[in-house]
Amino acid sequence: MTFKQLGLSDALLKAVSKQGYEKPSPIQQKAIPPVLEGRDVLASAQTGTGKTAGFTLPLLQILSQTETSRQRPIRALILTPTRELAAQVHENVRQYSEFTDLRSLVIFGGVNQKPQVAALNRGVDVLVATPGRLLDLQNQGAICLRKIEILVLDEADRMLDMGFLRDIERIMALMPAKRQNLLFSATFSKDIKRLASGILNKPVLVEATPENSTVDAITQKVYRVAKGKKTGLIIKLISEGNWNQVLVFARTKHGANKLCKSMISSGITAAAIHGNKSQGARTKALAGFKSGQISVLVATDIAARGLDIPLLPHVINFELPNISEDYVHRIGRTGRAGASGEAISLVSADETTFLRDIEKLVGEKIPVTILEGFEPDPNASTQPIKQGQGRSNQSRGPKKTSDNSSKKSSRGSDSRSSSRRPKSRRD
Structure with missing residues (x-):
């Protein structure tokens, strides 16, 4: 054809x-x-x-x-x-x-x-x-x-x-x-x-593809890790792997900023992109990431929707999404246009339910690795993370995202109220 x-x-x-x-x-x-x-x-x-x-x-x-x-x-x-x-x-x-x-x-x-x-x-x-x-x-x-x-x-x-x-x-x-x-x-x-x-x-x-399937070219991997050791583990993986282009997903704007600062302190060039960033800052960060001036782009789900980075080799879920379909979209940033890619998820005990739901959705068991010094906490609760602004994974209605911002006039932004999800951040 x-x-x-x-x-x-x-x-x-x-x-x-x-x-x-x-x-x-x-x-x-x-x-x-x-x-x-x-x-x-x-x-x-x-x-x-x-x-x-x-x-x-x-x-x-x-x-x-x-x-x-x-x-x-x-x-x-x-x-x-x-x-x-x-x-x-x-x-x-x-x-x-x-x-x-x-x-x-x-x-x-x-x-x-x-x-x-x-x-x-x-x-x-x-x-x-x-x-x-x-x-x-x-x-x-x-x-x-x-x-x-x-x-x-x-x-x-x-x-x-x-x-x-x-x-x-x-x-x-x-x-x-x-x-x-x-x-x-x-x-x-x-x-x-x-x-x-x-x-x-x-x-x-x-x-064109089965619903919610993952691209075959993407290698998926899970690292089981204690919640407090995630930052150290992701810095270790990026630094020792000498990875020069990594898209990292964080659940919240505050978390994205905090992780970005930790990476910069460790000598990794990084930038955060989320709904609270000005359009100029978002454009500059994305341009730097595409050009190679920035090695790591830390993003929330809302800001990352639609990002098209050719030949992106690595995607890391610093935190798993509580909506299984978002996992499919996140890792779909790599393995595009026939290229191969790697998707890594750092999973703590309280994300166990999210991981199980994701594996059920994609129809496969994702291989698990545990690194010495970054072992999961055997005493940590496996109860799901409290999503004060999220929704149940089984809910099919619109969800509230944790990437929200303070109330603003919709003029000059894309924030607007909704009858189904009031006071939400609208990118």
Whole structure:
């Protein structure tokens, strides 16, 4: 199968070739044809399998087939849960549309809105946005969605987890009822299927990999360790392994900052990225990590959603997520695009239940290692960590994340209240 056989235009084929892609991935092979046919699509694919191109390429082709008007109203809207993912998706849109006449723009909070408004005034065909900033600008009269032809909800599972349901409903009410809808998600939870049933019209169901499966190229390993010895162990692994690019997941903003400081004190170049960091600081940290100036990026789940680091060799769960599906997404940051990767989890006694649930979800027993000097505490309780702002792993409703921040006005950020998850941090 080739991209040409999928029916893509010469302009898109030229752009794809320039990016070095020779043949479509499974999700692209399955998603592109029905999208080109104008069908609604509900798609699930393992992260790193190319699902962004699965909706971006056909979307651009559909828009290119109609002559653009001088006013250039927004004709396609791509909603993403986080700033980093929005930036990543827009970069893909920009690359693939290089040889077309289409204009695109990305908008999100945490940065000055004036350049975004100026670009909107010049006319935009494809808009990539986070819900908070989109609604802010719409309320100010800077955005009109009455000409939307295609709506894409990317990483829809995370949008629900972050409490964006009410915002999504408000945004849909601003668009024409007759439009093409594409819903892409890393997982197919009951909430996702419920959301899809209210948005999609006779959708084509596309699955490139079994639900919640882990990529075969990822080697998974668990280190059983006493809770108080985790910091020492992770520093030992990174230092003695001479690892130069490691993405570390912490559960809270405070924990991410604390771990980052410990690593820096031990001579490891590190930076933390989470919801309390300014967009400038987040962009700088990510750029340093990608360039190799920073060896370790310590992130919370919200800030890390959508991070795309080519050939990332190592992911470490400093703390296990209490939501099993988040584990699949975390380790999916490595082993992307056919490359191999290693995912390591540091598991203390109080995370035993989380580990068992994760193994049940992924359908395999993860090998366990114990290092001398970092043994688990035999007297520690195996009772699950108290998640004052979390949810039960069996709960399918939106969860409260511990990566929350103080109350702010939604203007200039992507924080907004939700009827299903009030006062939550909205990236």
